[in-house]
Amino acid sequence: MAVMGLETLVAACGPVGLSTGVSKLLTLLVTIQAAALASFGGGPNFDPKYFVDIPLRFSVNETARAFDALPRSQNNTIEPRELDQFVKEYFNPPGSDLIPSTPKDFNPNPPNFLPRVQNLSARSWALQIHGLWLELTRKVSPSVAKEPNLHTLVPLSHPVVVPGARFREVYYWDSYWVIKGLLVSGMLDTATGVVENLMELVEKYGFVPNGARIYYENRSQPPLLSMMIRAVYGKTHDQTLLKRAMPVLLKEYAFWTSEPHEVRVRDKYGEEHRLSRFWANWNTPRPESFTIDLNVTQGMNKTRQAQLYHDIATAAESGWDFSSRWMEDQQNLRTLRTSMIIPADLNAYLFQMEKNIEYFAKVLGNQTIETRFASAAKDRQRAIQRIHWSRKKGQWFDAWLSPTRCSLSKSDNRTVIYEWKQNQLTYASNFIPLWAGVLPKGDMRKEKVIEALNRSGLVQPAGIATSLRNTGQQWDFPNAWAPVVDMIIEGLDASGFARGKLMAKEIARNWLRSNYVAFEQVGKMIEKYDATSCGKIGGGGEYNPQTGFGWSNGVVLSLLQKYGWPAAEPFLCPEFS
Numbered sequence: 001m002a003v004m005g006l007e008t009l010v011a012a013c014g015p016v017g018l019s020t021g022v023s024k025l026l027t028l029l030v031t032i033q034a035a036a037l038a039s040f041g042g043g044p045n046f047d048p049k050y051f052v053d054i055p056l057r058f059s060v061n062e063t064a065r066a067f068d069a070l071p072r073s074q075n076n077t078i079e080p081r082e083l084d085q086f087v088k089e090y091f092n093p094p095g096s097d098l099i100p101s102t103p104k105d106f107n108p109n110p111p112n113f114l115p116r117v118q119n120l121s122a123r124s125w126a127l128q129i130h131g132l133w134l135e136l137t138r139k140v141s142p143s144v145a146k147e148p149n150l151h152t153l154v155p156l157s158h159p160v161v162v163p164g165a166r167f168r169e170v171y172y173w174d175s176y177w178v179i180k181g182l183l184v185s186g187m188l189d190t191a192t193g194v195v196e197n198l199m200e201l202v203e204k205y206g207f208v209p210n211g212a213r214i215y216y217e218n219r220s221q222p223p224l225l226s227m228m229i230r231a232v233y234g235k236t237h238d239q240t241l242l243k244r245a246m247p248v249l250l251k252e253y254a255f256w257t258s259e260p261h262e263v264r265v266r267d268k269y270g271e272e273h274r275l276s277r278f279w280a281n282w283n284t285p286r287p288e289s290f291t292i293d294l295n296v297t298q299g300m301n302k303t304r305q306a307q308l309y310h311d312i313a314t315a316a317e318s319g320w321d322f323s324s325r326w327m328e329d330q331q332n333l334r335t336l337r338t339s340m341i342i343p344a345d346l347n348a349y350l351f352q353m354e355k356n357i358e359y360f361a362k363v364l365g366n367q368t369i370e371t372r373f374a375s376a377a378k379d380r381q382r383a384i385q386r387i388h389w390s391r392k393k394g395q396w397f398d399a400w401l402s403p404t405r406c407s408l409s410k411s412d413n414r415t416v417i418y419e420w421k422q423n424q425l426t427y428a429s430n431f432i433p434l435w436a437g438v439l440p441k442g443d444m445r446k447e448k449v450i451e452a453l454n455r456s457g458l459v460q461p462a463g464i465a466t467s468l469r470n471t472g473q474q475w476d477f478p479n480a481w482a483p484v485v486d487m488i489i490e491g492l493d494a495s496g497f498a499r500g501k502l503m504a505k506e507i508a509r510n511w512l513r514s515n516y517v518a519f520e521q522v523g524k525m526i527e528k529y530d531a532t533s534c535g536k537i538g539g540g541g542e543y544n545p546q547t548g549f550g551w552s553n554g555v556v557l558s559l560l561q562k563y564g565w566p567a568a569e570p571f572l573c574p575e576f577s
């Protein structure tokens with residue numbers, strides 16, 4: 001199928017509104033990023049994000065003047081030494097606007113820590129992982145709020161917990177696993193602060209941005225805020241948090257369930273349903289990857305470029321940046337179609353959000369909200385089953401919208417109804433609705449889902465591979481990402497079937513062992529693991545041993561808490577023992 005231009009798409013299937021306004025600060029920083037690529041060359045150490053994270057020492061205008069005044073060679077490049085000197089003189093190092101902060105509730109030896117972990121190696125490792133919270137917790141420097149024009153960082157009131165390494169800011173969905181880990185570490189106040197920061201962001205933007213940087217303001221990430229609130233409330237039973245959270249969650253819910261995120265589709269019986277998709281409000285290169293995105297769209301006309309930039313940013317909203325899941329030709333990033341796909345996982349998260357709001361309203365005694373959200377959850381559950389579920393394959397597939405075929409709703413003769421088809425490709429996201437509880441307790445279809453996962457090829461010696469396709473994209477095979485592994489383990493464990501429970505335990509043990517190899521043998525935390533062998537390091541970025549990867553910390557601690565580790569059972573991968 002030919003990929004259509006954005007204008008044609010708008011004309012064919014409905015309204016879109018994209019803001020492409022870039023602040024003066026970002027314009028300057030991406031210009032410097034592009035100049036740096038030309039001067040330094042794009043070797044493995046060149047990180048475009050570095051150049052949008054560096055805080056300015058002087059005003060934008062003064063910095064821009066100094067940059068313009070740098071001598072250029074005939075081909076307009078700047079001598080590397082000159083540029084290096086300029087960056088040192090006019091900017092502070094990236095991350096210097098975050099101040100290290102020892103969380104008040106941190107205890108190096110927390111009482112009653114992981115009582116079921118008796119194996120000595122596992123225990124000492126868990127304590128080291130726990131200790132990494134010290135490296136990952138920071139405070140936003142007061143200078144950020146005082147002089148916002150000098151920083152791309154967004155100020156936040158409470159201490160922040162960052163993923164680590166090049167990710168020097170808060171990320172939305174990473175925070176869910178960070179909170180799970182903090183709660184295992186007994187750091188309830190820090191966890192509450194993380195939730196407070198995200199609520200503050202919703203109050204400011206109407207949604208939680210991808211991350212707390214101005215270049216992430218155009219999109220969100222998988223909506224897990226209500227799950228974070230539920231996790232913290234589960235520890236405190238303090239209704240003050242729920243009272244504070246309710247208007248915030250209603251605001252966030254409106255963001256995900258209004259156009260252009262929400263779309264209407266008709267099932268095979270002619271019934272109309274509302275479901276949501278990812279949709280970034282952006283159609284130029286992402287500032288943090290400006291030079292990379294420019295390269296991807298080379299040779300395209302302006303309209304096609306804008307459409308691809310939009311789908312690139314939209315893939316970043318999905319958290320799966322990048323995956324063949326969003327591509328028409330699974331080996332070609334230039335065929336991304338993210339914004340014309342209804343993702344099974346996103347709708348599962350929204351179902352969960354609806355159930356959580358229903359539950360919070362019940363606790364608070366607000367019947368109107370409780371009834372409204374019980375009914376919204378029921379509608380979405382029905383929609384997910386009609387549009388995403390495959391009875392034959394026992395899993396939930398993404399639905400691809402047709403960019404050209406749509407009709408008008410019978411109810412108002414105005415609303416666009418898209419034509420769609422399931423993509424039938426195997427991704428770990430096809431099993432997220434099991435975790436979200438889309439199938440009710442005792443439902444026999446869960447057994448089918450467990451079998452389907454078991455036969456899918458995704459279950460590997462070191463966890464769950466995110467996909468079956470080896471495309472070189474980071475969310476594709478052989479990578480096993482911590483968030484996905486965690487959700488699938490929990491879904492299997494809560495399935496109510498013995499086979500699901502057993503599989504969950506096996507996957508958890510394998511994944512933990514493979515993480516331990518990464519940490520102990522190589523001395524590094526790795527954000528994603530090569531799923532194909534327990535002792536194989538690789539599959540992606542390696543991180544500074546002093547930091548870590550926030551969500552891996554959270555998943556390691558919560559899995560160790562759940563499954564423990566007996567003293568006599570070796571903790572090393574068979575390959576290493």
Ligand SMILES: OC[C@H]1O[C@H](O[C@H]2O[C@H](CO)[C@@H](O)[C@H](O)[C@H]2O)[C@H](O)[C@@H](O)[C@@H]1O
Pocket residue numbers: 049163167171173174210211286288289316317319320321322
């Ligand atoms: O720098 C490029 C991209 O980096 C982020 O994506 C990856 O890291 C995030 C932080 O751990 C994680 O939440 C995401 O799932 C990863 O794919 C960022 O979120 C992107 O927006 C950004 O363009």
